[in-house]
Amino acid sequence: MVQRSHHLTSIRYPFVNWERAEEVVENNEGLNRRNGVPLIDPAEHEGVMYFVPVSKSPHGIDASPSGRWIAASGKLQPTTTVFDFKQFKTAIENEDFQGEFRGVPVVNYDAVVEGEVPVGQGPLHTQFDGEGNAYTSLFIESSVTKWKLPPWDKETTEDMSKAVTDKISVHYNIGHLVIPGSDTKEPYGNWLVAMNKLQKGRGLNVGPEKPETSQLIDISGEEMEMIEEDYTRPEPHFAQAVPADVINPIEVYKKENNDHPDARWDPENTGVERTGPDEVTVHMIAKRSQYYPDKVEVQQGDKVTFHLTNIEQVSDMIHGFGIAQYNMNGVVPPGDTQTFTITADEAGVYPFYCTNFCSALHQEMQGYLEVKPR
Numbered sequence: 424m425v426q427r428s429h430h431l432t433s434i435r436y437p438f439v440n441w442e443r444a445e446e447v448v449e450n451n452e453g454l455n456r457r458n459g460v461p462l463i464d465p466a467e468h469e470g471v472m473y474f475v476p477v478s479k480s481p482h483g484i485d486a487s488p489s490g491r492w493i494a495a496s497g498k499l500q501p502t503t504t505v506f507d508f509k510q511f512k513t514a515i516e517n518e519d520f521q522g523e524f525r526g527v528p529v530v531n532y533d534a535v536v537e538g539e540v541p542v543g544q545g546p547l548h549t550q551f552d553g554e555g556n557a558y559t560s561l562f563i564e565s566s567v568t569k570w571k572l573p574p575w576d577k578e579t580t581e582d583m584s585k586a587v588t589d590k591i592s593v594h595y596n597i598g599h600l601v602i603p604g605s606d607t608k609e610p611y612g613n614w615l616v617a618m619n620k621l622q623k624g625r626g627l628n629v630g631p632e633k634p635e636t637s638q639l640i641d642i643s644g645e646e647m648e649m650i651e652e653d654y655t656r657p658e659p660h661f662a663q664a665v666p667a668d669v670i671n672p673i674e675v676y677k678k679e680n681n682d683h684p685d686a687r688w689d690p691e692n693t694g695v696e697r698t699g700p701d702e703v704t705v706h707m708i709a710k711r712s713q714y715y716p717d718k719v720e721v722q723q724g725d726k727v728t729f730h731l732t733n734i735e736q737v738s739d740m741i742h743g744f745g746i747a748q749y750n751m752n753g754v755v756p757p758g759d760t761q762t763f764t765i766t767a768d769e770a771g772v773y774p775f776y777c778t779n780f781c782s783a784l785h786q787e788m789q790g791y792l793e794v795k796p797r
Contacts, residue, residue: 551602
């Protein structure tokens with residue numbers, strides 16, 4: 424017999440048929456709208472959503488690379504429940520339900536569950552290596568459990584603990600974890616990163632905001648092996664990872680691809696223009712190591728809009744734009760145009776300057792905003 428929990432009547436997880444939802448929206452089948460966004464009531468549209476019972480306080484729910492096995496973890500249940508999506512579709516076709524909740528059918532648990540794997544205390548999220556193995560984070564135990572995906576042999580189905588093949592401790596209180604490509608059909612499967620929520624003094628004390636730890640684990644062999652540890656900002660959450668050789672980013676925003684209507688590329692086309700009784704528009708460019716224009720005159724109370732184009736076409740030649748008086752600071756990548764707006768509510772002369780080191784003359788890259796009293 425498959426080991427199963429039966430105290431599941433009050434906790435349910437929704438399964439959404441996005442194709443049916445798309446059909447409802449396209450056909451405008453009696454939709455409500457909020458701020459122009461269509462809202463679907465699944466109780467009024469058959470086939471959009473179904474509930475499935477899940478063990479205590481469900482948290483993460485993750486699909487295996489094949490799409491067939493769905494791993495659902497209950498924070499207060501020391502198991503990860505494995506659903507068979509193939510059986511789920513059959514149950515829908517046969518209307519194998521165990522009642523409804525708020526007008527939405529609840530699929531019969533026994534018809535769709537493949538088994539409950541005793542992974543340990545506090546399971547949250549599961550990742551997959553593409554080799555038939557799953558890895559579940561255990562918040563309470565501060566561990567990662569490795570277990571085999573179905574199909575299971577008879578011996579395993581009779582004793583689900585045999586599906587668990589390894590466990591490794593992490594430091595501390597792991598939440599999310601990531602395997603490169605785990606959320607695709609073809610994971611890369613050699614490495615796992617444990618994103619832990621607490622470091623408990625493992626790193627240098629740097630003040631009230633403590634860093635947290637991420638730990639690199641080798642999962643290429645039968646047993647997991649801790650390789651390295653680094654520190655991250657608090658609350659690491661969902662992440663994706665891919666091999667470096669699949670990343671081919673652009674180096675600059677090319678001039679010909681900049682379609683911002685207020686982009687300027689020549690100092691002769693820049694300037695300050697009054698566009699209303701209390702409005703001023705500034706078309707400005709930045710290049711090593713000067714702004715054009717570098718003097719902007721406005722009246723007190725004016726709303727001032729800066730359209731700043733970084734005309735550099737060289738990799739990593741970023742320029743900043745800051746006005747301390749107005750608590751404004753922006754960064755403009757090469758070839759990009761960004762818009763900044765302030766209200767010049769205090770008379771005076773205020774410097775603006777590049778806030779991103781750009782060249783040997785970086786400190787000379789500045790100008791002045793003169794706010795004349797009315």
